[in-house]
Amino acid sequence: MYPESKTMAPVAPRAPITLSKPSQPPSQCRFFARRRTLVQAASAPAKTEKEASSEDPVAVSTRHAVRALSGLARQLCVLLAQPEMDCEELRSLNFSCIRTREQFVRSYHEDPDFLSEVESVLVLNVGRAFHAALDCFRLLDELPSVPPSIAVLLFPGEQRTEALEEECELIRNLFELGADDVIILPGSQTLTRHRMQTAILRSELTAIKAAEVIAREAERVKKRQSRSLQELSQKYLWELPGAVLQGIPPMDDTSVDGGDSTKVGGYLLTSRLGAGSFGAVFKVGHPKHGDRALKVLEKDSMKTVCQLFAVNRELSIMLNIAPHPNIVQAFEAFHTPSSIALVMEYSGELNLRSFTLKALKGSGEKVLPCDTVFRFSRQAAAGLAHLHYFRVCHRDLKPKNFVISNEGTVLKLTDFGLSCLSFGPHQRLLHMCGSLPFIAPEVLSLQHDWQVDVGGYDGFAADVWSLGVNFVELVHGMYTIERLLGWAPQPPLDVKQQLRDLECFPSVWQSTPKMHVPRLQTIVDSIFVLQPDRRCTIEWIVGSDGLCIDGADQCPFHRCSSVSPRGER
Known part of the structure; x- marks a missing residue:
């Protein structure tokens, strides 16, 4: 028997399919985008007053x-x-x-x-x-x-x-x-x-425009085949002295001494006293002026306008500051095709660091005699006070920048390559410069991204801190700071660690046994204060409550306000 067939439900007839053209977007008239933006803005939920205020x-x-x-x-x-x-x-x-x-x-x-x-x-x-x-x-x-x-x-x-x-x-x-x-x-x-x-x-x-000028000049150089692009840029760089930078004299071709490498501008080179990043300092002789010190800055070592401005600043400060017995005096500057030279007084062969090494090696002692320490401390403070009166911050006080006379009795401050003018403690300096371990903590802090409240530093207060570190080395011997901070044989590479160590130094210093030198211990204690505005000033250091330098009370810088050892004005 066959199975019963299933009955199928009737199928409804399909509705006819009609094809219509796809809808076209509205024409992109010039106001379409603006209308769409306005509609979206109107439909967006408005912020509540509480959300806006938060x-x-x-x-x-x-x-x-x-x-x-x-x-x-x-x-x-x-x-x-x-x-x-x-x-x-x-x-x-x-x-x-x-x-x-x-x-x-x-x-x-x-x-x-x-x-x-x-x-x-x-x-x-x-x-x-x-x-x-x-x-x-x-x-x-x-x-x-x-x-x-x-x-x-x-x-x-x-x-x-x-x-x-x-x-x-x-x-x-x-x-x-x-x-x-x-x-x-x-x-x-x-x-x-x-x-x-x-x-x-x-x-x-x-x-x-800069590219066009360089291209034109490069083409001229190529045609002449006598200059390189570097020489061309140097040519324009050295047109600034005399025209823009008044501290550097214009170039004088007559100062060349016929290819004689032992002479510069009429001065005979006799010995080399020191060297830096831009040049060297020589002892020179002159038939009329006698012995002089000549700082020769090689133009080939200066590649940028900023470096040229720094040289201009150094020459301007040294040539315009009033003479002082504890500051190396500058007499003149001249400009040759290959160098800029600054003529200074010859103050001695040795700096404070090399003098100390030589003296201690000869005597077998670990520190200089007390009278020598006190004399050099007074002279260093007097020189810095003179600078600060003329609104000059040195910014690199260290033993190598103090020259000692050949007799070993007179100390003079030199090397103004990082110095600058400052118009008071309220002017903040933003350029981090100086040398470890003599640099002040607030200056080193400029090197850190994580210092939120860094707004520059007071150059005068930073100089005072550096002077205090030099006092410590005079009294207790070289590398004392490094020994106390655990920086021997070299400071840590991490700058954050360097700053933490310097900020801890005042407390380390308070617990350190000290050698007695009259007045210096109290002065150094007053210098090593972390807050720059509570640190003693150079006026107080050289005054009657400090080193009591003869005639300091009559010096013009004593018309400025001074700060007591505890920062009370």
């Missing part, structure tokens, strides 16, 4: 300042000087990349070419934490290839039309670190697209 004001100021750059955003990389500037609204502007300084370093290590598609780097800084912007440009300056870098300084809540003095100093430092342009936005101003494009264009045009 936003970081730094992030709000940052977003407000750059909100008009959305059209240029994909061409720009934003480098945030302060991490708190980062926010979701800022990232929604679709910049090519937004990085804090730490994120920027990480991105560069992962991909050194991550800036290859970027037209410009925008460094944003809010408020007066200027060190953050400077650190960003120090970072950019270390990279081999960077697009045009523009600093944008935001000062929310400030309404003014001119830059303040400290901002002018900041702008100068930013340009020295490689900034192509600096834009200041006080109050609620915004960085417009036009202003940003102008800054980028100006940077590009400057680079193009």
Whole structure:
């Protein structure tokens, strides 16, 4: 028997299929994008008053300042000087990349070419934490290839039309670190697209013009076949003396001594006294002036304008400061085709370090005699007091920069290569310089990214700390500081550890047995104070409460306010 067949349900007839043209998007008229943006903005939920008030004001100021750059955003990389500037609204502007300084370093290590598609780097800084912007440009300056870098300084809540003095100093430092342009936005101003494009264009045009000038001059050099590009750049570099840098005299071809390597500008070289990064110091003789010291700076060793400015600063200070018995006096400077020379008084063959080594080797003692220590300490303090009265910070006080007379009785301060003018303790210096272990802790702290509140240092207070370290070496012998800090045979390579050790030195010094030299122990205790504004000043050191230098109370620098050993004014 066959199985019963299943009955099928009736199939409903299909509806006819009609093909219609796909819907076309609305025509892209010039107002379409704006209408779409307005609709999206209207449909977006508004922030409550509580949410708006909880936003970081730094992030709000940052977003407000750059909100008009959305059209240029994909061409720009934003480098945030302060991490708190980062926010979701800022990232929604679709910049090519937004990085804090730490994120920027990480991105560069992962991909050194991550800036290859970027037209410009925008460094944003809010408020007066200027060190953050400077650190960003120090970072950019270390990279081999960077697009045009523009600093944008935001000062929310400030309404003014001119830059303040400290901002002018900041702008100068930013340009020295490689900034192509600096834009200041006080109050609620915004960085417009036009202003940003102008800054980028100006940077590009400057680079193009520089390239054109170099190309033209390179072609001339190639045709003449007598100069290299390096010689050409040196030619332009050495046109600055006399025209821009008044401390360096114009070049004088008549000062060349016919190829005689033993003569410079009429001075006969007799012996070499010392050497540095740019040249050497020689003992020279002159038929009219007798023995002199001649500092010869080789022009081939100076490659940049910054190095030339440093030489100009040194010559200007030495040639213009009033004579003092404890400062090496400069007489003149002259400029030859191959070098710049500074003529100084000849004060002796040995510096304080070499003199001490020679004296101790001959006597078999471990330290200099007490009367010699006291005499040299007074003379070093007197020389520094004279500098500070004329608003000069030396910034590299160490035994090698004190010259001792051949009789062993007179000490004189020399080598002003790192010195600078400062107009008081309220002017903050930003250039870290000096030598370990003589450098003050606040100066060494400039080398650290993790020092949040670093805003420069007082050059006068830093000099006083360095003078105190020299006093310790005079009293207790060479390398005393290294022994007390555990830095023998050399200091740690980690700069953070160096700073921690220096900051601990005042407490280490208090627990160290000391040799008795009249007045010096109290003075050194008053010098080793970590807070620079509570550290004793050079005026107090040379005064009646300190070393009591003869006639110090009548010296002009005593018209300045002095500080007691405990920092009470």
